[in-house]
Amino acid sequence: MEKIVLPDIKDVHLIDVYLRNEGYNGAKKAFTLQPDEIIEQVKRSGLRGRGGAAFSAGLKWSFMPKTTDKPKYLCVNGDESEPGSFKDRQILEHNPHQLIEGILITCYAIGAKTAYIYIRGEYHKWIKLFEKALADAYANGFVGDLMKEKFNTDFFCNIYVHKGAGAYICGEESSLMNSLEGHRGYPRVKPPFPAQNGLWGCPTTINNIETITNISPIIMKGWEWFSKIGEPKHPGTILYGISGHVNKPGVYELPTGMLLTDLIYKYAEGVPGNKNILCVIPGGSSMPPLRGDQIDGVKMDAESLRAAGSAIGTAAVIVMDEDTDLVKVLERIAKFYHHESCGQCTPCREGTGWILKILNRIADGNGSIHDLDLLVSVAGNIEGNTICALGEAAAWPVKFMIQRFRDYFDKRVSREVNIPPINKVHSMRHTEIPLADGSIIT
């Protein structure tokens, strides 16, 4: 199988090796085309974002205004903080020049002279590795002023690394831009979208690292080639990251639309001790979990997973065997979203806290059957009522885990309901919820 993003070329992270393997030829070719032609090719290739939402990359670029007095920017999203995701760091380590080349082509296509790559702060090592590659690219004239000579073009752009400082929410695109501007990482209300109003109020495109790393091969080999790989509606390869209870966890680059069971049993070599699978989260902890007995025939692409009741997210597959304590898992997930909520929206800020407290109680063995309905209700009142999609990310695991594993959760709570059901927990004026044990959460 052909690999696009992480090719099997030894030491391709070194600029010499990269150059010997047609490195920077994609950019060379791109600069002979018109920016619009590039956007059109990327659109036709069918490339969709690898950062979570699977939005068409070419279409997103086409939203950038053609005429504007303002500078335009490219942001490359390397915040990679979604629990279960560890793929972008492989690109930073093993194929940084293809990422840099993708940035050059993208900047040219959208008319940006400056690109910022926002990398999560904990990735000290990978930031250093990428910075080394970037310095080599600068020194060899592939980035910055010297590009004009090197590529014999009028175009040039600069690439800067911006280091995050430990906040999951900064992966959300508008939060990332606020963070880059030196503010708290608060997501912005959309619209306006970044193409109109991004960094410093200027037109901005934002893409994930993996998305951008696909660009040079698409330009080199043509959109038709790319569009024929994997699932027609979501073509190309994906870096599937498999973790949890599998024998060979890791990142596997394979075509889109792989069978989830093939990923788990063929590539990750199955579950230790040949245990059954209780639950799989197919796209990172924000995405709806699937029951282990419902994964047969499920394919890993945006449409197929939607049909199966989940989402592709970052293709971070988390596998849980039959002995997993799902209450503990959900409690930990809830703790994460509560910790990472930026606090701007009441439903998210308060709701994630309530969810965590209820799950703490269930995990301690003090939950009642009513708590399960309460969890679904609180989650339902976060979903759709917030500025950014962290609301959904916090709500989905809870809602779908309880609904899909109701039998499991039922066994973990007492059947006694000793308080009247509350059906208006979502009213903003009710900040107190009486709990089964008579205490109050505020």
Added chain:
Amino acid sequence: MEFKFTEDNLKRIEESLSRYPQKRAALMPVLFIAQEQNEYISGEVMTEISRILEITPEDVLGVVTFYTMYHQQPVGKYHIQVCTNVSCMLKGSSGIYERVKEKLGLDHMQVTKDKLFSLEEVECMGSCGTAPMLAVNEDYFENLTKEEADQIIESLKNRN
């Protein structure tokens, strides 16, 4: 006590400023430089940064408190971070975290008396496929066993 950046760091700040069209955008990199020099972000550090970037000290404080990697108290010489998020949890990270807690006698965000160690329970670090993990300052240790976690702590102790 007044805080001043070293000459070298002032140069690094200059370089940071040149990357952005507005001064304020250099706040995050400048905070990292300050933390490197001063170990933590004190009130004096924030005042000095606000002066350099022409924003208020409150602007700086707002940012410092938003991000987990800026510390307002000194952390230990070896800041141990244990991920307990889902993928690590499935691979036994709670055992690792408990072991480290016990060994150092620390809880989340505490520092040993000799200031050698501090402990932080962290969210997903991007090592899910090589779980469980812990980080010492900037370095990751992956595919850990409890025994290896012990050894890491011991070898850090012996280094001093």
